[in-house]
Every structure is written in structure tokens, then in C-alpha cells.
Amino acid sequence: MKIAVIGSGSWGCAISAVLANKGNDVCLWSYFQEESDALKTNRENKKNLPGLILPDNITFTSDLEAAVRGRSVIVMVTPSAAVGDTARKMRPYVESGAAIVCASKGFDSETQKTLTQTIEDHIPNALVAALSGPSHAEEVAKQKPTTLVAASRNLTAAKMLQDLFMTDYLRVYTSSDVLGVELGGALKNVIALCAGISDGLGLGDNAKAALMTRGMTEIARLGTALGASLSTFSGLSGMGDLIVTCTSMHSRNRRAGILIGQGKSAKEAMEEVNMVVEGVYAAKEAFKLSKRLGIEMPITEQAYRVLFEGASPKEAVEELMTRDKKHESDNGFVSK
Incomplete structure (x- = not known):
């Protein structure tokens, strides 16, 4: 062929x-x-x-x-x-x-x-x-x-x-489910960037596990609102891709996040990684989509603030940890 x-x-x-x-x-x-x-x-x-x-x-x-x-x-x-x-x-x-x-x-x-x-x-x-x-x-x-x-x-x-x-x-x-497969691949880069920031801050395994789990909740919440199938996000292009990108040093998104957590700006981190860091760009578009659709995505919002509004990573962590109390199953999914 x-x-x-x-x-x-x-x-x-x-x-x-x-x-x-x-x-x-x-x-x-x-x-x-x-x-x-x-x-x-x-x-x-x-x-x-x-x-x-x-x-x-x-x-x-x-x-x-x-x-x-x-x-x-x-x-x-x-x-x-x-x-x-x-x-x-x-x-x-x-x-x-x-x-x-x-x-x-x-x-x-x-x-x-x-x-x-x-x-x-x-x-x-x-x-x-x-x-x-x-x-x-x-x-x-x-x-x-x-x-x-x-x-x-x-x-x-x-x-x-x-x-x-x-x-x-x-x-x-x-x-x-073309839409779900694509959204999983795009949005996991945002969470991987955040997982890297967590590693750069030295927050430990508990924090990263929480970021990955709640990050997948955000991905599925936005994805189902856009019309994707909920089950796609538990598959290879959803949870599978999220796991590998958040945990591997092959991941340029995680590597850039580590540098940001250690005090570098997003621009400095991308220059040091010296490859395209898709999570930076995806964070901006996902944030815009969440606001347009009225979808709650607190991790993505904090990523946007760190990357584009000058918020410190430590401040972003504090904002996430002190949000209003929630029930874990209150995900707002629209199943399809």
C-alpha cells in the first residue's frame, strides 16, 4: 500500500x-x-x-x-x-x-x-x-x-x-467513538503536565494518584458533554493514555511539568524539553471549552492559571485542596 x-x-x-x-x-x-x-x-x-x-x-x-x-x-x-x-x-x-x-x-x-x-x-x-x-x-x-x-x-x-x-x-x-478517542488523547496531556508539576513540587504518590483520578473525571465530564461515550474514557485512549503519560519520563508533558514545579516558567520548560509540549496548548483550549459549556474542570482551570496567568504551582495546589466539599460521585457525567 x-x-x-x-x-x-x-x-x-x-x-x-x-x-x-x-x-x-x-x-x-x-x-x-x-x-x-x-x-x-x-x-x-x-x-x-x-x-x-x-x-x-x-x-x-x-x-x-x-x-x-x-x-x-x-x-x-x-x-x-x-x-x-x-x-x-x-x-x-x-x-x-x-x-x-x-x-x-x-x-x-x-x-x-x-x-x-x-x-x-x-x-x-x-x-x-x-x-x-x-x-x-x-x-x-x-x-x-x-x-x-x-x-x-x-x-x-x-x-x-x-x-x-x-x-x-x-x-x-x-x-x-472518534470524538471520545480524540478527546482522551488531547486532554490527558493537560493532566500529565499537572502530574509533572506535582512531581516537581515533591508532593508524592498520593497527590499524583489523586490528580490522575480526578483528572480523568474532568476529561470524561467534558467529553460526555460534547457527545462522546463515557465508556471510551475507561479504555486505552482514555485511562490507558493518561497512565502512561503521567508516569513515564518519555512524556514531554510530564518532563515540562516537573520543570515548572521546580520553578521554571512554561516558556523555559518548553525550551528545555526542546520538543512540542501539547499539554500547554491543550490546557488553553480545554479551559475555553469548559467555560463556554459551563463544565466544572478545577484541575484544568488551575493549570491554565499557572501556565497563562502567572499563578504559582503551590497556590494552585492550595486552591484545589480547599475547594468546597463534594460527593465523589457527583461527576456531572452525561452518559451516552
């Missing part, structure tokens, strides 16, 4: 290797010409994913038309902020009926829409799906056991993607 992977960061390279190792014809697109040239020369992303030598049946380009034209499957792995613009530029070259798989996690900052919704707006003639789950590129590159969810409203398409990505080390499940 002829496949384009749009985005040559760590996840883009790992996915390209998975697909190429299954015998597919893969073209990996980079935004920067020099990055594409380096990949062509070294067959390795030495900055983001050192040690993974990319198979010979991967070609490289920074020409979007050359990457996309004639490809039956296009995997989007750009930073969330670039998805809309990249999709708009791709539109003239995408064949009608091609499958576009969004493996990026986040929101469209202009509309607060999910990324598949944004892609569908720009490329209405494509079949758009989401791929998400607990999957650090570093471990996929080493072929360690990993599970993902391929989500599409079209069950046939979801099963096709399941077959496309599945290997003896990468197990893929299907789902029809």
Missing part, C-alpha cells in the same frame, strides 16, 4: 518504521528541507528518536504534493497547531476516498474543534479517522508491546486501519 506520513518527529518516524516493516511503500514528509535531507542521509532522527534506523522502503521529502499525491492512506503526525494549515495545503493533492489517519493529539486553537473535525472541514472528500492510545514512540521504535485504538464512524475503515497497523508487537483495537 502507498502511504504518506506527514510529520517526521519521533512518532512520525516510529509509525513510518512500523508501516514500512510490513512491506508498505512509505513516504515521510518533513516541514523543513534540511530535516528531510538529514533523514535521507542518516536514515535516523538523531534529535528526537536516536537509535531507530528507518527501513530502506521509506522515502523522504519536504514537498507536500510529492508526499500526498497518489497515496491511499495519509497519516497526520504534525504538532496540533499545524494540522489545520497542513490539511488546507494538502487538499488539492488528496484523492477522493483516501483515508486520512490523525495520530496527532490536541485541539484546533482557532475553533476548539478536534483535529479530525478540522481535517474534515478542509478535506471533505477524504475518510478521516483517529489513531490514539498509550504509545511512546521510543518504545514502539524498540518494538515493545503497545496497544492503540483506530477510531472511525465507518467500521470497515476502522478494521482496514486495524489490519494496516497491527503487528506482533503493536495490537490495534477498533472504535466508532
Whole structure:
């Protein structure tokens, strides 16, 4: 199968290797010409994913038309902020009926829409799906056991993607809840950032467990209000992705959070991590959504205050711990 992977960061390279190792014809697109040239020369992303030598049946380009034209499957792995613009530029070259798989996690900052919704707006003639789950590129590159969810409203398409990505080390499940799968992947980055801040402050395991548990409550509360299925958030793209992102040092969101907890600003933390920290951007969009919909998301609100309003992490913790008393089951879920 002829496949384009749009985005040559760590996840883009790992996915390209998975697909190429299954015998597919893969073209990996980079935004920067020099990055594409380096990949062509070294067959390795030495900055983001050192040690993974990319198979010979991967070609490289920074020409979007050359990457996309004639490809039956296009995997989007750009930073969330670039998805809309990249999709708009791709539109003239995408064949009608091609499958576009969004493996990026986040929101469209202009509309607060999910990324598949944004892609569908720009490329209405494509079949758009989401791929998400607990999957650090570093471990996929080493072929360690990993599970993902391929989500599409079209069950046939979801099963096709399941077959496309599945290997003896990468197990893929299907789902029809595209919205829930995407929201879990986007919002867990906010909670992982907060878990990192907790670690940076030295608050201990109890605090992090509370953040993860109550954070999932917030994710599900917003997700069900938007129309997602509650059960999705207890699955791989919800709780599974939350666990791995909050606990692993592979997580750039957690690493950035640790630095913020230790006293650095969000800007300083992102510069030190030197990779895109999606949780920072997702916190802003999730906060806007919560206010627009009247959804209570206290952890997300405090994350927003720390990241964008100059609140101190210690002050944010105090605000969370001294809120009005609640019943644990008073979640405000809208089940579907």
C-alpha cells in the first residue's frame, strides 16, 4: 500500500518504521528541507528518536504534493497547531476516498474543534479517522508491546486501519467513538503536565494518584458533554493514555511539568524539553471549552492559571485542596 506520513518527529518516524516493516511503500514528509535531507542521509532522527534506523522502503521529502499525491492512506503526525494549515495545503493533492489517519493529539486553537473535525472541514472528500492510545514512540521504535485504538464512524475503515497497523508487537483495537478517542488523547496531556508539576513540587504518590483520578473525571465530564461515550474514557485512549503519560519520563508533558514545579516558567520548560509540549496548548483550549459549556474542570482551570496567568504551582495546589466539599460521585457525567 502507498502511504504518506506527514510529520517526521519521533512518532512520525516510529509509525513510518512500523508501516514500512510490513512491506508498505512509505513516504515521510518533513516541514523543513534540511530535516528531510538529514533523514535521507542518516536514515535516523538523531534529535528526537536516536537509535531507530528507518527501513530502506521509506522515502523522504519536504514537498507536500510529492508526499500526498497518489497515496491511499495519509497519516497526520504534525504538532496540533499545524494540522489545520497542513490539511488546507494538502487538499488539492488528496484523492477522493483516501483515508486520512490523525495520530496527532490536541485541539484546533482557532475553533476548539478536534483535529479530525478540522481535517474534515478542509478535506471533505477524504475518510478521516483517529489513531490514539498509550504509545511512546521510543518504545514502539524498540518494538515493545503497545496497544492503540483506530477510531472511525465507518467500521470497515476502522478494521482496514486495524489490519494496516497491527503487528506482533503493536495490537490495534477498533472504535466508532472518534470524538471520545480524540478527546482522551488531547486532554490527558493537560493532566500529565499537572502530574509533572506535582512531581516537581515533591508532593508524592498520593497527590499524583489523586490528580490522575480526578483528572480523568474532568476529561470524561467534558467529553460526555460534547457527545462522546463515557465508556471510551475507561479504555486505552482514555485511562490507558493518561497512565502512561503521567508516569513515564518519555512524556514531554510530564518532563515540562516537573520543570515548572521546580520553578521554571512554561516558556523555559518548553525550551528545555526542546520538543512540542501539547499539554500547554491543550490546557488553553480545554479551559475555553469548559467555560463556554459551563463544565466544572478545577484541575484544568488551575493549570491554565499557572501556565497563562502567572499563578504559582503551590497556590494552585492550595486552591484545589480547599475547594468546597463534594460527593465523589457527583461527576456531572452525561452518559451516552
